[in-house]
Amino acid sequence: MEQVILKYINEQLLFDNEMEEDLDSDTDLLGSGILDSLGMVQLIAFVEKEFMVKVPPEDMVIENFMNVDSVCAYLLSK
Amino acid sequence: MQLFTLPDIVKNSAKLYPNREAFKNSTNTVTFFQLDTKTSQLAKYLIDSGVKKGDRVGIYLNRCLETVIAIYGILKAGAVYVPLDFTAPHTRTKLVLENCEITFLISSPTLKSKVTKLLGHNLSLKCIIGLTHDVPVKTISWEDIFKIDLTEYQPIKILENDLAYIMFTSGSTGEPKGIMHTHKSGLSYAKLSSDLYGLNHEDRVGNHAPINFDISTFGYFSAPLVGASTVLVSDAHTKLPSSLAQLIGNENITIWYSVPLALIQLLNSGMLDKLNMASLRWVLFGGEVFGLKYLKELMKKWPNAKFSNVYGPAEVNQCTYYNFQSLPPNIKSLPLGKVWRNTDFKILNTDDEEAKLGKKGELVIRSGTMMSGYWKNKELTEKSLYRETLDTSIEYVYYRTGDIVYQDENGVLFFVGRDDRQVKIRGYRIDLDEIESVLINHPDVNEAAVMVLNVGNEKEIYAAILLFEDRVITPKELKLFCKKHLAIYAIPDDFEILKDLPRTSSGKIDKKRIIAIKKN
Numbered sequence: 001m002e003q004v005i006l007k008y009i010n011e012q013l014l015f016d017n018e019m020e021e022d023l024d025s026d027t028d029l030l031g032s033g034i035l036d037s038l039g040m041v042q043l044i045a046f047v048e049k050e051f052m053v054k055v056p057p058e059d060m061v062i063e064n065f066m067n068v069d070s071v072c073a074y075l076l077s078k
Numbered sequence: 079m080q081l082f083t084l085p086d087i088v089k090n091s092a093k094l095y096p097n098r099e100a101f102k103n104s105t106n107t108v109t110f111f112q113l114d115t116k117t118s119q120l121a122k123y124l125i126d127s128g129v130k131k132g133d134r135v136g137i138y139l140n141r142c143l144e145t146v147i148a149i150y151g152i153l154k155a156g157a158v159y160v161p162l163d164f165t166a167p168h169t170r171t172k173l174v175l176e177n178c179e180i181t182f183l184i185s186s187p188t189l190k191s192k193v194t195k196l197l198g199h200n201l202s203l204k205c206i207i208g209l210t211h212d213v214p215v216k217t218i219s220w221e222d223i224f225k226i227d228l229t230e231y232q233p234i235k236i237l238e239n240d241l242a243y244i245m246f247t248s249g250s251t252g253e254p255k256g257i258m259h260t261h262k263s264g265l266s267y268a269k270l271s272s273d274l275y276g277l278n279h280e281d282r283v284g285n286h287a288p289i290n291f292d293i294s295t296f297g298y299f300s301a302p303l304v305g306a307s308t309v310l311v312s313d314a315h316t317k318l319p320s321s322l323a324q325l326i327g328n329e330n331i332t333i334w335y336s337v338p339l340a341l342i343q344l345l346n347s348g349m350l351d352k353l354n355m356a357s358l359r360w361v362l363f364g365g366e367v368f369g370l371k372y373l374k375e376l377m378k379k380w381p382n383a384k385f386s387n388v389y390g391p392a393e394v395n396q397c398t399y400y401n402f403q404s405l406p407p408n409i410k411s412l413p414l415g416k417v418w419r420n421t422d423f424k425i426l427n428t429d430d431e432e433a434k435l436g437k438k439g440e441l442v443i444r445s446g447t448m449m450s451g452y453w454k455n456k457e458l459t460e461k462s463l464y465r466e467t468l469d470t471s472i473e474y475v476y477y478r479t480g481d482i483v484y485q486d487e488n489g490v491l492f493f494v495g496r497d498d499r500q501v502k503i504r505g506y507r508i509d510l511d512e513i514e515s516v517l518i519n520h521p522d523v524n525e526a527a528v529m530v531l532n533v534g535n536e537k538e539i540y541a542a543i544l545l546f547e548d549r550v551i552t553p554k555e556l557k558l559f560c561k562k563h564l565a566i567y568a569i570p571d572d573f574e575i576l577k578d579l580p581r582t583s584s585g586k587i588d589k590k591r592i593i594a595i596k597k598n
Contacts, residue, residue, distance in 0.1 A: 030312075031314055032188050033140060033165045033189075033192070040317045040318065057320050060321075060347070061320050065318060
C-alpha cells in the first residue's frame with residue numbers, strides 16, 4: 001500500500017521534483033509545497049479508486065493526509 | 079504615539095498590549111512583547127552582519143510564525159523585504175534574487191531541501207538565516223537569533239517615505255515586475271482597512287494568503303496595528319478545506335480574508351453546517367470575481383456575518399469596497415463599490431479623457447496606498463501612470479489599473495473587464511503574454527497562442543502551439559518546460575499542438591477563432 005501511494009505521488013504528482021531528497025513515507029506532503037491543493041484532490045481520488053474506499057469530507061483532514069504513513073494508517077482504519 | 083513606519087506598529091502594540099497574542103500558527107504563538115523583542119534580535123543580527131539601509135532581504139518561507147518575525151525584523155534593520163514564492167521554480171526565484179541583489183535570505187528547516195537545490199543555481203547569497211544545514215554559505219539558526227543580546231541594539235532611523243517591501247508579480251516580457259511600497263503606503267493601507275472594518279484588539283484575523291500576495295498585508299499590518307491577533311493558516315490547512323473549517327471554528331476567527339476560491343472550497347467541504355462559526359463578523363474576499371451562486375450559498379451558511387468585496391491591484395493594495403449583509407434581489411454581478419478614504423479616481427476613455435457618467439473606461443487611482451513604482455523599471459513605471467497637471471505647478475499622479483469599469487449615479491463602480499492580457503485565475507494574476515514568451519523560448523516552438531477558456535464554472539489556461547517543421551514534442555514535455563520557467567499557477571492546463579493557427583487579415587494569430595473552434 002505504502003509503495004503504491006509513493007509510486008503514484010512520485011510519478012504522477014511530482015513530475016519535476018525540485019527537492020534535494022527523495023520522497024519517503026514520512027515526508028511532509030502538505031507543509032513544504034510538495035502537493036498543491038489540486039494535487040491533494042488528485043491523491044484523494046487515487047486512493048479512493050485504488051483501494052476502493054470512500055473518503056468523506058470530514059476525513060479529508062491534516063491528520064489523515066500529512067504524509068504517506070498517515071494515509072496508510074487512515075486507510076487501514078477504514 | 080503617532081505612527082509613521084511599519085515597525086512603529088509593533089512597538090506601539092508592544093507597549094499597549096504586551097501580553098496579548100499577536101500571531102499564532104498551529105501551536106506556536108508570539109505576544110506583542112515577544113514579537114518586538116524577536117524582531118529587534120533579527121534586526122540586530124542583520125545590521126551587525128553588514129546589511130545596510132535600503133538593502134533587499136529575501137524571505138523564503140512557507141506559511142509559518144517566522145514570516146512575521148522576518149518581515150518586521152528586516153524592516154527594523156532599515157532594509158526592504160522581498161517575499162519570495164517558495165512554490166515557484168528555482169529559475170524564477172533566481173531572477174528575483176539577482177534582480178534585487180539579495181545576499182541575505184531568511185528561511186526555515188522545513189524548506190531545507192528546496193534551499194539546498196536553490197543554492198545549486200550559482201547565486202550570490204552570503205547568508206541564510208533560519209536553518210543550519212550543510213550548505214556552502216554562512217547560516218544561523220532561529221534559536222541562535224533569539225539568543226542575541228539587545229543591550230547594545232541601536233535602532234535604525236527610518237522615515238515614512240523609505241522603501242519597505244517589493245512584491246513581485248508576473249510581467250508581460252517574461253520578467254517578473256517588482257511593486258515597490260514604502261512604509262507610508264503600507265501603513266496607509268493598515269490604517270484605512272482597520273478603520274473601514276472597525277478592527278479592534280479583541281478581533282482574531284484569519285490570514286490565508288502567503289506573504290508574496292498583497293492580501294497578506296491585512297493580517298500582517300492591519301491586525302497588529304490595533305492589537306488584534308492574527309492566525310496564520312498553515313499550508314496544510316489551505317490544502318484540506320475540512321481542516322480549514324475546523325480551524326476557523328476552533329480559533330474563534332472574527333475576520334476572515336482570502337481569495338474566493340478558499341471560501342468555495344470551504345463551502346464544498348460540507349463542513350460549514352457541522353461546525354460553529356458564530357464568531358465570524360466580517361468575511362472579506364478579493365483577488366478575483368466571486369461567482370454569485372457560491373456567494374449566495376455562503377451567505378446562507380453565515381447569516382450573521384457581513385461581507386466585503388475588496389478590490390485593488392497590488393500597486394495600490396486596496397482602493398474600493400462593497401460591504402453587504404444581503405444582496406439586492408435582481409443583482410447580476412457584484413459591484414466593486416466605492417473608493418475608500420484618502421483616494422480619488424477617474425474613469426478614462428481611450429483618448430485619456432474622462433468618460434461620461436455610466437460610460438465604460440479605464441479606472442485610474444490616486445491614493446495614499448499607492449506604490450512608489452516598479453523596481454528598477456522607470457519606463458514601465460511611467461507607462462503605468464496618468465499625470466494631470468493643474469496650474470503648471472500642481473501635478474496629480476494616478477495609477478492606471480488596466481481595469482475597465484463604469485460608475486452608476488450613486489458613485490458605485492462596476493467591473494467590466496480588463497483592457498490587456500492580464501487575467502485572474504484562482505486568485506492569481508496571470509499575464510498571458512508572459513506564458514507565450516516562455517513557450518516561444520522553447521527551441522521547438524515556432525508560435526504559441528495562450529488564452530483563457532471557460533470550462534464549466536472554471537477558467538482554464540489553454541495553449542495552442544505551432545512547432546517548427548519536422549519537430550516532435552509532447553504536451554507533457556511542454557508542461558515540464560513551463561514548470562521550469564513559470565509560477566505553478568501560470569502553467570497552462572491544456573496544451574495542444576496544432577498543424578496551423580488561424581490568422582486575422584493582418585496576419586496575427588486569431589485567438590477569438592481558436593476559442594470558437596475549441597468551444598465546438
